[in-house]
Amino acid sequence: MHYYRYSNAEVSCWYKYLLFSYNIVFWGVLSDLTKVTGLHGLDPVVLVLVVGIVMFTLGFAGCVGALRENICLLKFFCGAIVFIFLLELAVAVLAFLFQDWVRDRVKEFFENNIKSYRDDIDLQNLIDSLQKINHCCGAQGPDDWDFNIYFNCSSESKSREKCGVPFSCCIPDPAQKVVNTQCGYDVRKKSKSQWDDQIFVKGCILALEAWLPRNIYIVAGVFIAISLLQIFGIFLARTLISDIEAVKAGNAF
Secondary structure, three states, X not given: OOOOOOOOOOOOHHHHHHHHHHHHHHHHHHHHHHHHHHOOOOOHHHHHHHHHHHHHHHHHHHHHHHHHOOHHHHHHHHHHHHHHHHHHHHHHHHHHHOHHHHHHHHHHHHHHHHHOOOOOHHHHHHHHHHHHHHOOOOOOOHHHHHHOOOOOOOOOOOOOOXXXXXXXXXXXXXXXXXXXXXXXXXXXXXXXXXXXXXXXXXXXXXXXXXXXXXXXXXXXXXXXXXXXXXXXXXXXXXXXXXXXHHHHHHHOO
């Protein structure tokens, strides 16, 4: 007569499919980062490649690991999320400690993207939105648009936008229901004392620096929410790994 020993341990379907759903959400969040990879402050090809590899690797490890109950893939997924979490903390601490260096990099990044303003429609829309929302123009001021060949004031330029600024720099007229995309033409040919009536003169870096203290609780809330999401993913992965190991240990008897 043979006796069979049944283990009470079993893999929780709740954690299994919750982790799978978590990966779908996490994958979607990462895919939104590809919108940023169009920025020309950094090499877009490298950024697209890196984000694509991260998306595929984490999505594959998390989804397949959960559905196939593969401990190696789940441990890799968990370790990757922990690494990303620690990397975010390190970046936040370093950004706080080296604020001047960060400010210089942001300035350089913004200026590089001003140069490529007309090269990418997504980048153009992003800069226009940033300037309109923050009532700013350029990185440190309207003259930063000299970095763009279309808005440069040099005599060699044949552009109609020469010595102007994008329409998003213009102070909106409440009486106008249709956006005047030519409102920034020739503005910088006038004396700077006349700029205040037509365009925003504050640079976007200063505007963002002024925005941050006023919205510190929102920024902190977003950071905490992202951190909790990552911690939740780590918890799900570790719990599922423990269930699988318990089942395997029970079946070994």
